[in-house]
Amino acid sequence: MSMSKNYGEIMRAEIAQTPEVFERLNNKLLDYQKQINALDLSKIQSVVLVARGTSDNAALFLKYLIETNIGIPCGLASPSVVTVYKTKLKLNNCLVISISQSGQSPDIVSYTKAAKESGAITVSMTNDRNSPLAQASDLHLYIEADKEIAVAATKSYSAQLLTAYIFTATWANLPMNLSNLIAQVKKQVSDISNIENAVEIFDHKSGVTVMGRGFAYANAHEAALKIQETLKVPVASFSSADYLHGPISSLTDESRVILFAPTGFSSDSILATVTKIRAITNNIFWIGQGFTTEPSEIKIGGSSGLSEIESTIADVIVLQQFAMLLAIKNGLNPDAPTGLLKVTQTL
Structure with missing residues (x-):
């Protein structure tokens, strides 16, 4: 297949970096498990996920993870409830997880802040430790994707899925060994x-x-x-x-x-x-x-x-x-x- 004018050069390189991203997340596994276990999730009765675009799809994966492994109902938020309709949220005993590559979208940040003010425990997963969303959350998990240049998200989406898996497996107290997954990702690349x-x-x-x-x-x-x-x-x-x-x-x-x-x-x-x-x-x-x-x-x-x-x-x-x-x-x-x-x- 001919490559017109180096089309896809950046996207191809970033997809190829996925195994390295997974290795970094694997190296952080014990640290992330410690941070997740430090949250008091014993009274959580529901989970709300906040995301846009590709991160919305990662949130959908996390919804299945939580509902099948934890058994707690989980739904996707509509940020306009806060940003457009100015609703005062009532989220006691609720865990709110916000997912964003940049951590900068104002509606995601606003909803997360409102959720925290309403009594929710807030967790964020972003590719920027210093982003507004990271700063607004009780716990921030850096997805370890490093800078992503191509407009279409690739390695950051994969990193969001793996971070979601790490979070849920830790909450459910499930053992994790990522070596076979990383080997298969290398093969797919x-x-x-x-x-x-x-x-x-x-x-x-x-x-x-x-x-x-x-x-x-x-x-x-x-x-x-x-x-x-x-x-x-x-x-x-x-x-x-x-x-x-x-x-x-x-x-x-x-x-x-x-x-x-x-x-x-x-x-x-x-x-x-x-x-x-x-x-x-x-x-x-x-x-x-x-x-x-x-x-x-x-x-x-x-x-x-x-x-x-x-x-x-x-x-x-x-x-x-x-x-x-x-x-x-x-x-x-x-x-x-x-x-x-x-x-x-x-x-």
Whole structure:
């Protein structure tokens, strides 16, 4: 695949830095566990997550982590409740976790401050130790991604997922050994032949739909966002269960469908959806090794030998490289999509 004018050079380099980011987080594991355990979470009855953009998708992953491992209900906040509607929050016995690459968006900072004033315990995960969001929180966890230059977030999203995993596993008192995850991430970075082959035959002009369920639901949204950012085309993303509640009516035999199925995933949970999709279109592409595919379907890539949670984290590399190479194939530079800024500030 030819690289027009070094397109994607920055994004490619930052994706390749992900294993180093994970090594740094692994080195901080004991320190982060100590800080997390210092929080008094014994009276927490609910969790609210605050984020925008790519960080919103990391928050969705964290929602599944907390609800499946802690059993406490967890929801995503609407910051405009505070910034636009000036609502006084009532968040006693609530944990509020704010996620942001820059830690600068005023609405995220304002909601976090209001939550703290209302009695919530506040935790933030950012890529800037000195950001307003970090300063506004009871506990700040630095995601160790270092400076990220490409507009489309890559290594910082992966770092957010791993930080979310560390936080939840510590809260749930689960053992952690990240060596296999890091090894698989290194493998995903270097093994792109299947991704390149998939990109060559992927025609987005008839519509693209991305689906996942469970932990992979977050990656489905992130894949759709990355393709929209870099390829500049609309992409729909759904829970594979929600897709049957109406959206499947828009599917045609020319549509392209990307499905996520990480290792360890319960394939039965998406079987009904996949069966109905197969009856309409043969243009099915897979990320992950957790589902038995038909010979006509394309495997973009995916990790193996990991738990469902860790496989979901490792498979991020595949979706990022796929979006990057797809943009390059179509003559676009994924490093700097027009109309976007690296730091987006919303009120």
